[in-house]
Amino acid sequence: MSKNKNVGFFSWIKNIKNKILKKDIRNKNNNKKNLSLKIKKKSNNKFLTFLKKKLIQTKNKFSKIFKNTFFKQKINKKFLKKLKKKMILADIGLDTTKYILKKIKKKINFEESKNAIKIKDLILLEMKKILKKTKFKKIKRLNKPYIILIVGINGVGKTTLISKISNLYVKKNKSVILVAADTFRAAAVEQLQIWGNRIDVPVISGKKNSDPASVVYNALNIAIKKKVDYLIIDTAGRMQTKINLIRELNKIVSVIKKVNKNPPDEIMLVIDACIGQNTFNQAEIFHKSLNVNSLSLTKLDGTAKGGIIFSISRKFLIPIKYITLGESINDIQKFNYKKFIHAIFNKN
Numbered sequence: 001m002s003k004n005k006n007v008g009f010f011s012w013i014k015n016i017k018n019k020i021l022k023k024d025i026r027n028k029n030n031n032k033k034n035l036s037l038k039i040k041k042k043s044n045n046k047f048l049t050f051l052k053k054k055l056i057q058t059k060n061k062f063s064k065i066f067k068n069t070f071f072k073q074k075i076n077k078k079f080l081k082k083l084k085k086k087m088i089l090a091d092i093g094l095d096t097t098k099y100i101l102k103k104i105k106k107k108i109n110f111e112e113s114k115n116a117i118k119i120k121d122l123i124l125l126e127m128k129k130i131l132k133k134t135k136f137k138k139i140k141r142l143n144k145p146y147i148i149l150i151v152g153i154n155g156v157g158k159t160t161l162i163s164k165i166s167n168l169y170v171k172k173n174k175s176v177i178l179v180a181a182d183t184f185r186a187a188a189v190e191q192l193q194i195w196g197n198r199i200d201v202p203v204i205s206g207k208k209n210s211d212p213a214s215v216v217y218n219a220l221n222i223a224i225k226k227k228v229d230y231l232i233i234d235t236a237g238r239m240q241t242k243i244n245l246i247r248e249l250n251k252i253v254s255v256i257k258k259v260n261k262n263p264p265d266e267i268m269l270v271i272d273a274c275i276g277q278n279t280f281n282q283a284e285i286f287h288k289s290l291n292v293n294s295l296s297l298t299k300l301d302g303t304a305k306g307g308i309i310f311s312i313s314r315k316f317l318i319p320i321k322y323i324t325l326g327e328s329i330n331d332i333q334k335f336n337y338k339k340f341i342h343a344i345f346n347k348n
Helices: 003-054 056-065 077-089 094-105 117-132 158-171 186-198 212-225 242-260 278-290 308-316 337-345
Strands: 146-151 176-180 230-234 266-272 294-298 320-324 332-334
Touching: 056 337, 077 094, 094 117, 094 308, 117 308, 117 337, 146 158, 146 242, 158 176, 158 186, 158 230, 158 294, 158 320, 158 332, 176 186, 176 212, 212 230, 212 242, 242 278, 266 278, 278 308
Parallel strands: 146 230, 146 266, 176 230, 266 294, 294 320
Antiparallel strands: 320 332
């Protein structure tokens, strides 16, 4: 066999090997992709099952309020007036209820529509559109630590939420430092220390009535030095006046900017879902003063109707990150607007 023929033969063999190799790589990638999709689907189903189980009381309240509302009812002004009252009872709020109904009226024909069952789908569609705008997107940071400043009034469950969030990070092998910046309440510091011991996370605190900003300053320097992944700061929720509270929180933000050259990655507002429309005023004050960029709802499994989430989302467009659904440290989920609506309104 001549030299040219040998070159041609070996070149042919090499091409075949390359084709087989590329095919194997494609098959491996496809298998990985299919496995990833299966895991994601399984995770979503698990989340939905968990959500339905934990939101049973909230779902029952919605079901009771809207019972027989959409069954064999004609769409007319009388029906819409009744629907409006029911939506307000569900804590959806007057302005948001009017907004949703206005959108729906543009899509229905009063003369052709004989059954109001169709209007339920339109309501859910508008609700999804409202919550979709508040989908949380993680802020990417190159420097450590990722700083989360937790704000909200006393009693909404800030400290318990912090422990649940910290536990999520610990499970992912991330390092966490907690900061007890509510120095005016000994009980708040003690509670955070108890949770810190349970999940083996260090808690940095100061003397009673000491300057909260100074505690944050010390904690942040330690976190930077140790290259900690997450620094989560618990803050006061009540002072003599709202002005004093906001000033104190702004001072903490200023200290973080000074040390870290950047503001907190997240200023997370914590809201008790059981309080209802009163939380709307809280959101307005904190968001206006601190530029809140994430939101978490607590106690959604209790007496909460859950409708307040739509009013706050529509008004402030604050991304919703977490919802807590029980007392256990594992009773926390990243918020998924589609699964949330499905869990509340659907039977299956």
